[in-house]
Amino acid sequence: MYSNPLPSRHRSLGALTLGALLACALVGCASSPRIETRPVLATRGVDQGTDLKIAESALESGDTQLAASLFEKALKADPASRQAELGLADTIYQTGELARAGMLYAHVEASAPGDPRAELGLARVALRERRLDDALARYRRLVATHPDSAAAAEGLGAALDLQGKHGEAQAVYRAALARHPEAQGLKTNLGLSLILDRHAREGANVLLDVAGLPDAPVQARENLALAYGVLGNGQAAKSILTADMPAASADDNLLFYQRLRDRWTAQSGDLAHADDGGAATVRPVPAQPVSRSSALE
Numbered sequence: 500m501y502s503n504p505l506p507s508r509h510r511s512l513g514a515l516t517l518g519a520l521l522a523c524a525l526v527g528c529a530s531s532p533r534i535e536t537r538p539v540l541a542t543r544g545v546d547q548g549t550d551l552k553i554a555e556s557a558l559e560s561g562d563t564q565l566a567a568s569l570f571e572k573a574l575k576a577d578p579a580s581r582q583a584e585l586g587l588a589d590t591i592y593q594t595g596e597l598a599r600a601g602m603l604y605a606h607v608e609a610s611a612p613g614d615p616r617a618e619l620g621l622a623r624v625a626l627r628e629r630r631l632d633d634a635l636a637r638y639r640r641l642v643a644t645h646p647d648s649a650a651a652a653e654g655l656g657a658a659l660d661l662q663g664k665h666g667e668a669q670a671v672y673r674a675a676l677a678r679h680p681e682a683q684g685l686k687t688n689l690g691l692s693l694i695l696d697r698h699a700r701e702g703a704n705v706l707l708d709v710a711g712l713p714d715a716p717v718q719a720r721e722n723l724a725l726a727y728g729v730l731g732n733g734q735a736a737k738s739i740l741t742a743d744m745p746a747a748s749a750d751d752n753l754l755f756y757q758r759l760r761d762r763w764t765a766q767s768g769d770l771a772h773a774d775d776g777g778a779a780t781v782r783p784v785p786a787q788p789v790s791r792s793s794a795l796e
Contacts, residue, residue: 548573551582558590566590581607585616597624615645622654626661634658642671649679656688665696683709687719690726697763699726710739717743728756729763 554569570587573580588603604620611617622637635658641651652675659668672689676682686709693702703726710719720739727736733753740749 551580551586554583554586554590558586558593561593563590563594567594581611581614585614585620588617588620592620592623597627600624613644615641615648619650619654622651626654626658629661631658631662635662647678649675649682649685653682653684653688656685656692660688660692660695665692668692669696683712683714683716683719687716687722690719691722694722694726694729697767699729702726703730724752725756728753729760731760733757 550569550573554566554573557563557566557569567587567590570583570590573583574587577583584603584607588600588607591603592600601621601624604617604624607614607617608621618637618641622634622641625631625634625637635655638651638655638658641648642655645651652671656668656671656675659665659671669689669692672685672692676685676689679685686705690702690706690709693699693705703723706719706723706726709715710723720743724736724739727733727739733756736756737746737749737753740752744752
């Protein structure tokens, strides 16, 4: 789920601000390879050419080099192919070339106003570039016109969380989860939002529902580790982190969690807002491969 302007999952969190923590922990605005490769509001099936079908499959499996080559070939053969241009934009977005991806999405939007895949792409680019007001406006339009889109709700909630509007973000996630109760990205973002809203135990409970699933986003495990860390259970947090990163990096993250816990304690006088000042209990969360394909449905 970004050249990589944001920290990778193997980089220490010790020097990050809360804003940067949010940026790399929210599904839908995290650095490659965490980003979701398939837009929810896809307009697929228009061109059934073999190259385009192979390109879409390559994109979904994370082979951006092959996908870009095939989409460019298809676009050269048919410059009016919206599917090829959107596929190329999605591929370039995944590689972190935000400006170029944005130009391609904007070109499609200009030729086909209201195209939801182009709108979603522009919203994601705005979010990654921290143009939060623009991202918020675009995601609000998408949610209004496509209320069944989990991806649009996920993005809207992420934009609100990045603005510190955690209560509003949680309302968006919960409303979308009522329609899509199994949407892992929504649960992952809701869990993080609760943690940063000082409801870490509630956030941990949300994340436990998804963190151990075979195709769970890696952010779900990292966010669960954060919850345990701010609740004082460093051992549980480390056991989760070391499944995905070296022990030294996990130790750096634990130091960050402790500093965050200390800061919140100093601000509130206790950890009442984090639900519980004692150590949280833990259920095992196995390491699993991260799924790269997640339809925005």
